[in-house]
Amino acid sequence: MSPVIKLTGVTKLYDMGEAPVRALNGIDLEIARGEYVGVMGPSGSGKTTLMDVLGCLSRPTTGTYEFGGQRVDQLDEAGLAQLRGERIGFVFQAFNLLPRLSAVENVELPLLYRRVPRAGRRRRALELLDRVGLSARARHRPAELSGGERQRVAIARALVNQPAVVLADEPTGALDTATGDAIMDLIESLNHEGHTVVVVTHDPRIGDRVTRQVRLRDGVVESDVTRTAKR
Amino acid sequence: MFGAIIRQAFATMWLHRRWAALTMFGIVWGTASVVLLVGWGVGVHRMVDRGLQKIGKNLVYVLPGRVGEDLSPADERRTVTFKLEDVAAVRMSTRRAEVVSSELLQWAYVRGAASGRNVDVRGVEPTMQALRGATLADGRFISPEDVRFRRRVAVIGQTARERLLGPRPAIGARVSVNGESFVIVGLLERVGTQLSRNRTETDEQIWIPITTAMTITGREHVDALLTRPTERRLNDDLKREVRAILARRLHVSPTDEEAVFIISLVDILSGFDSVFAGLKVFLIALAVGTLLIGGIGVMNMMLVSVSERRREIGLRLAVGARRGHVVGQFLIETLVITSVGGFTGLALGLGACIGLGRLPSDVLPVPVIVPSVVVMAVAVTTLVGVLSGSGPAWRAARVDPAESLRAD
Numbered sequence: 293m294s295p296v297i298k299l300t301g302v303t304k305l306y307d308m309g310e311a312p313v314r315a316l317n318g319i320d321l322e323i324a325r326g327e328y329v330g331v332m333g334p335s336g337s338g339k340t341t342l343m344d345v346l347g348c349l350s351r352p353t354t355g356t357y358e359f360g361g362q363r364v365d366q367l368d369e370a371g372l373a374q375l376r377g378e379r380i381g382f383v384f385q386a387f388n389l390l391p392r393l394s395a396v397e398n399v400e401l402p403l404l405y406r407r408v409p410r411a412g413r414r415r416r417a418l419e420l421l422d423r424v425g426l427s428a429r430a431r432h433r434p435a436e437l438s439g440g441e442r443q444r445v446a447i448a449r450a451l452v453n454q455p456a457v458v459l460a461d462e463p464t465g466a467l468d469t470a471t472g473d474a475i476m477d478l479i480e481s482l483n484h485e486g487h488t489v490v491v492v493t494h495d496p497r498i499g500d501r502v503t504r505q506v507r508l509r510d511g512v513v514e515s516d517v518t519r520t521a522k523r
Numbered sequence: 524m525f526g527a528i529i530r531q532a533f534a535t536m537w538l539h540r541r542w543a544a545l546t547m548f549g550i551v552w553g554t555a556s557v558v559l560l561v562g563w564g565v566g567v568h569r570m571v572d573r574g575l576q577k578i579g580k581n582l583v584y585v586l587p588g589r590v591g592e593d594l595s596p597a598d599e600r601r602t603v604t605f606k607l608e609d610v611a612a613v614r615m616s617t618r619r620a621e622v623v624s625s626e627l628l629q630w631a632y633v634r635g636a637a638s639g640r641n642v643d644v645r646g647v648e649p650t651m652q653a654l655r656g657a658t659l660a661d662g663r664f665i666s667p668e669d670v671r672f673r674r675r676v677a678v679i680g681q682t683a684r685e686r687l688l689g690p691r692p693a694i695g696a697r698v699s700v701n702g703e704s705f706v707i708v709g710l711l712e713r714v715g716t717q718l719s720r721n722r723t724e725t726d727e728q729i730w731i732p733i734t735t736a737m738t739i740t741g742r743e744h745v746d747a748l749l750t751r752p753t754e755r756r757l758n759d760d761l762k763r764e765v766r767a768i769l770a771r772r773l774h775v776s777p778t779d780e781e782a783v784f785i786i787s788l789v790d791i792l793s794g795f796d797s798v799f800a801g802l803k804v805f806l807i808a809l810a811v812g813t814l815l816i817g818g819i820g821v822m823n824m825m826l827v828s829v830s831e832r833r834r835e836i837g838l839r840l841a842v843g844a845r846r847g848h849v850v851g852q853f854l855i856e857t858l859v860i861t862s863v864g865g866f867t868g869l870a871l872g873l874g875a876c877i878g879l880g881r882l883p884s885d886v887l888p889v890p891v892i893v894p895s896v897v898v899m900a901v902a903v904t905t906l907v908g909v910l911s912g913s914g915p916a917w918r919a920a921r922v923d924p925a926e927s928l929r930a931d
Contacts (some may be wrong), residue, residue, distance in 0.1 A: 340929070344925040347841070347925075349840075349841060349924045349925040349928070350923075350925045369845065369846060370845050373840065373843055373844060373845040373846075374843065376840070376841055376842065376843055377842055377843015377844070378843065382841050382842070384928055384929075385929075386834075386928075386929070388834060388837075388838045388841075388928055390835055390838065392530075392531065392534050401838075401839070401842050402842035402843050405839075405842065405843040405844050405845075405848060406843060449842070453843075
């Protein structure tokens with residue numbers, strides 16, 4: 293099976309005044325459809341930068357990135373936006389919900405930029421809120437929701453476009469342990485349903501749950517271990 | 524999507540409501556003042572125009588003078604006079620003049636049933652009614668027969684009637700002019716305060732046939748020739764034409780402006796036109812300045828809003844928004860905010876125009892709604908919105924999604 297994500301010799305330099313910082317220093321990585329990958333590593337290891345590159349939020353300085361067989365490093369701005377909107381679902385540590393929109397409107401947001409008609413948007417968003425167990429809270433604003441509920445809304449938003457890959461950046465970082473576990477259960481269930489999931493984290497508890505652990509250190513892959521699922 | 528952007532615009536305004544109120548005040552003030560002040564300027568212009576035209580629409584006064592110095596030595600500067608035949612000649616041969624009348628001015632002691640006093644008694648021709656735009660409240664005007672038979676008939680102005688006759692009916696009343704008995708055959712409608720006049724206002728005058736006036740005063744010449752162009756733009760042509768006809772008959776140079784002296788209402792009005800055009804430009808410049816200052820305030824507010832919403836921008840980019848979407852969003856938000864100010868100002872300005880427009884326009888200059896200025900105000904407000912939105916929108920488009928999504 294062809295990989296959904298394929299990085300070859302990816303580097304990323306940040307121009308910090310005099311000395312450029314080499315955040316990624318030649319990454320080769322393939323992720324197959326349906327995998328459940330944890331990108332681990334201490335802070336400064338480059339995992340955040342890798343996440344940005346994977347999510348097409350920034351471009352690699354050198355190297356190639358293929359997403360679903362398509363060369364991402366050669367896409368223009370509009371192409372990247374389309375890829376982000378249609379093929380990738382983001383889950384962030386800080387949830388990043390728009391405070392003035394209700395839960396259901398937040399979930400609808402990615403559909404807005406795909407010109408999905410209003411009725412279709414609403415129906416699809418409500419379906420996904422139902423999927424994450426928040427049907428009853430659809431009209432609430434983020435401020436009226438608990439941290440766990442907010443992250444569920446964010447997950448529903450990530451799924452609304454049926455993305456090829458769900459990228460989660462420290463999804464439990466802002467949550468207490470019990471809530472974080474529940475969120476990880478939800479993310480894991482997405483993987484069981486067939487979603488490709490990449491979780492970036494430094495939390496070893498998450499590292500224990502994933503089926504494939506990619507460890508970064510100083511911008512290179514230090515180890516890449518695939519295990520058989522525990523369950 | 525559009526609805527959401529507009530709601531966000533109002534949310535931004537609400538979030539910065541004091542600031543928004545202050546900056547929008549500039550836009551409201553700018554729009555309202557330009558609509559009201561230019562409207563007022565046009566109202567004043569109209570009042571001046573109407574007041575000036577009360578002496579007679581586009582009236583041209585042609586007066587005899589002395590032959591100019593450049594043609595003859597000062598000691599033999601010949602006095603020019605107009606005879607009735609000269610006026611008739613102008614009437615016969617002019618193409619530009621709509622109507623022509625001679626006029627003879629005479630202060631005469633007039634006694635009526637109520638009192639006697641000196642009155643501005645004028646000899647006129649039947650055409651004077653049209654020239655002066657005079658309408659009759661009662662009776663008839665001086666007829667060609669009155670002129671031909673030198674009848675002792677008179678048409679009287681409202682003020683003159685009140686002074687001489689009191690409350691008595693005017694038509695059929697007798698007055699004596701320098702001892703000669705006249706029958707009043709017509710009463711003029713009240714003209715009111717005039718901004719232009721020759722000696723007295725129309726309401727104070729008594730008009731008698733020109734021939735009768737010449738007889739009772741023993742004069743062989745008339746004091747003036749009155750006319751008006753068929754169209755306002757033919758004013759200069761008419762002046763040239765009248766000058767040429769009279770010059771031939773009076774043996775003066777057609778360029779001698781002292782021999783045939785012309786005062787034209789159109790010339791005076793065009794003087795006012797340029798004054799008011801200048802005033803209008805000044806007022807518009809002032810209002811545009813106010814709008815621009817208001818626009819700077821809005822721009823600052825939107826710049827702050829962009830910084831505050833970097834995370835939102837980043838997220839929108841992450842979920843598929845193109846930079847164009849973000850630019851559009853901030854442009855539209857800014858436009859909505861300036862439009863709220865602009866339309867509030869427009870409503871206030873138009874409201875003031877309509878409200879003040881109810882006042883009597885004879886006494887006070889009342890503002891009028893000038894469609895071109897309303898259109899211009901809307902256009903400038905929109906332009907200010909685009910200008911003040913483009914900076915923030917540009918900044919929003921430069922937000923780095925990766926970085927903004929992690930900012931705390």
